[in-house]
Ligand SMILES: Nc1ncnc2c1ncn2[C@@H]1O[C@H](COP(=O)(O)OP(=O)(O)OP(=O)(O)O)[C@@H](O)[C@H]1O
């Protein structure tokens with residue numbers, strides 16, 4: 794395991810995609826934290842993965858990297874969106890219960906996609922044709938027990954720059 798700079802995960806590059814091995818909850822938090830520390834505003838992170846894959850755990854790590862108390866991060870399952878304020882605003886959406894795409898407009902999700910906010914979306918595939926062109930896609934998958942893998946894919950220059958900073 795690569796514990797460089799106190800990291801608890803290892804990251805392998807495959808072209809414009811990367812795979813992180815996440816052997817523990819803390820490793821997933823650590824990946825989130827590394828990403829969170831590099832966010833400058835305007836980024837969109839689209840999370841996919843089945844129930845319990847670790848999406849919310851990753852968001853807690855991202856919050857902590859942004860110097861937002863991770864304890865305030867809870868799944869916005871019913872409200873679809875939570876807003877946490879810090880140096881940069883963190884918008885946390887969970888589209889598990891999204892029934893119709895028009896709800897995206899009602900919650901104003903796209904209005905949050907601007908330079909002073911970071912938007913992280915659980916169950917992002919529910920809005921797949923409506924995601925911004927440049928985003929970091931992360932697929933979390935269960936391995937055995939407490940092991941997960943995260944497959945990261947950058948779809949534009951801003952998202953690629955973000956991953957490059959944590960390599
Ligand atoms: N390596 C790991 N990374 C993340 N979570 C892990 C890991 N190993 C075990 N877990 C456990 O898996 C669960 C992940 O829960 P979490 O709420 O983050 O999932 P989720 O993907 O957000 O699910 P949902 O779709 O229900 O929102 C937690 O109970 C956590 O303790």
Ligand SMILES: [Mg+2]
Pocket residue numbers: 848849850868887915
């Ligand atoms: Mg969740």
